[in-house]
Amino acid sequence: MKTRAILLKNHGELILTERNLVVGDTDVLVKTEYASICGTDKNIYLGNVSQEHYTMEMHGKGNPLYNNREVPKLPFWIGHEGGGIVIETGKYVHEFKPGDKVMSFGWSGTYADYFVSPARNLEKVPEGLDIKIASLGEPAGCAMFSALNSGVNLGDTAVVIGTGFAGLIIIQGLKKKGAYKVIAVDKSDQKLKVAQEMGADVIINVDKEEVILRILNETNMKGADLVVEAAGTEESFNTATSILKHNGIFVLYSYITKPITVNIGRWHDDAFEIKTTCLVHHTENERQIWAQWALRPIVLGQINIDKLITHEFKLNEVQKAFEVVCNDPDAIKVMLKP
Template structure:
C-alpha cells in the first residue's frame, strides 16, 4: 500500500515522501494515531548516530540517507500476517522499537508492539514507550520514604520521574534545568525546589538544601557530561546514582567517589533490558497513569500534522520550552 512517511535526507534535513509498504507474514500493519519525538530522534536529526557493531546493537538497520525513522507511536491494527498470533485487526497498540512511526501507517512485528489497556487515551498510548520507560525508571530508582531526590533535566522523563519520587515518599524533590518554564511546570506538578543552573550553581544549591550532606538519590536525565558529573558530585555518601539518558558520545568523568563513597549505580533503561522484561513491566508502569497519579497530558507542549514534520522536528530540537512534541 502507498503511505506517506517522514525521512531524514541529510543533517537537519527532513522530507515527507510517499512510499510503498508491503507487510509480510510476520508483520502487523498499524494505522498511526500519533507519534512522539524522542531525544534519540533529535540526535539522528543532528547527525549524531548511535554506535553500532560489537555489543552495540540498538540500531538494527544500517544508517543511510534517506532514513525513515520514529519509534514512539501508537495506533490501530489494520491487518496482520498469517503467522501473527498476538494481535488482530481493530486492536489498539503501542510501538516499541525502530518501526518508523513517522508515517500514516507503519509495520511492526509482534515483539515491537504492546496492547493499549482499556481506559488509556490514545494520545497517551502513542507515548506509551516513553511513559513506560520513565515510570519504570522512577519505580526502580530505589527512592525511599524521607529521601532527598535531585532530578537533573526536567524534560519529559525528568518531569515523570519527579512526580513518582514525590509519590514514593521523598521528603524533598529538587529539579535542575536551564529553562524556567520547565521548572515552573514541574513545581505545578509537585516539585519542591527548582534550581535554574544557568543562574545558580546547582552543586551549591543542592548542598545548601541538604545541610551539606548531598542528595540520597541523584537522577541523570539531561544527557550531558555536565549532568553526569553533577550527579556524581552531589550524591551523599552511600547514595544512589540513577542513570536514564542514552549518551552516545564519549564523556570524561571523575568516578573516584564511586569507590571511595560506596555509591550505588542504577541503570533504569527498561527497553534495553529486553522484550520479556518489558512485557512484565508494561501493565505495572501504566497503572499509576491510568489511576491518575502521574500527570502526562500537561507534558505534551506541541502538536503537529505529519505534513509539518520538518517544523515539528525544528521545534523539538530548538525550542527550549518544548517537552514532548506529538506528530499526528
C-alpha cells in the first residue's frame, strides 16, 4: 500500500512524500494515531550523529562488543516514537492482531499516516492508557524505567540535570519513590517552572547560578546522593561528576551521539555506583518484559504526562515542528498528528 510519510532528504530538509509499504512475514502494518519528536531525531535531522559513536574499529573490523549500528544514511524515513492501530499482520506474527493498539519501540518511520514495523519493535498499549499518551510509550517508558531503577532511597538528595521530557518524568518518579529533596538543573526558566510543578524542591538555572556551589550549599557540603544526567552534553556529564558525593549514584540516561571528554577519575577514586537506566539500551527481550511494568505508574495516574506535551502539529507541518524542537528552549515534547 502507499502512504504519506516524512523523508529526511538532507540534513535540515524534510519533505512530505509518498512511500510504498510492504508487510513482510514478520511485520505489522500500523495506522499512526500520533508520533513525537525525540532528541535523537533532532540530532539526525541536524547531522549531529557521528559514526564513531556507533562502532569502534578493531583491526579494520567493527568491535563485536559495540552496538555496531550505522549512522542513518540519507535519504532517511525519519521517526521512531509513535503509536496507533494494527491494520494487518504478516503470516508469522501471532502476538498482534488487527485492531490492537500498539506503541513503536524501534526505527519504523512513524512520521506517516501508516508505518510498517517488525513485530519485535512493537509493544501493546497497556489497558486504560489513552492512545495519545501511549504514543509516547517509548520515551515515557524509558524515563520511568530510569526513575524506578535509579536506586534512590528515602532521605536522599537527588539532582536531575536536564528538564526535558525525560528529566521531568524522572523528577516525578524520584519524588514519588521517596527522595527528600529533588533538585532540577536546566537553562530554561520555563522548563524549571514546570519542574517545580512536577515536584522539584529546588531549581537551578545554569546560566544564572554557579551549580556546583549551590549543590554544595543544598547538601551541607556533602554532595548529592544521586545524580541523573538527562541533558546529554559534555558539560552536563562533568557537572554531574563534580556534584556527586563519595560513593554516590551516577545515573546515565542520555543518549550521547558523539564522543565526549569526561573527568572519569572521580568515578574511580570516589567509587561512584554507575547505573545505565535507559530501557531501550538494554536487550530487546528485557524491554519486552519491563516495558509494561515501567508504564504502570503512568497508567495509574501517578505521573503527569499531559503537562509535558507543549506543541502539536499536523504531518504536513513537520518542518515547522522541527524548527520548534531545534530553536525553542522551552519546548518539551512536540507531537505530530497525521
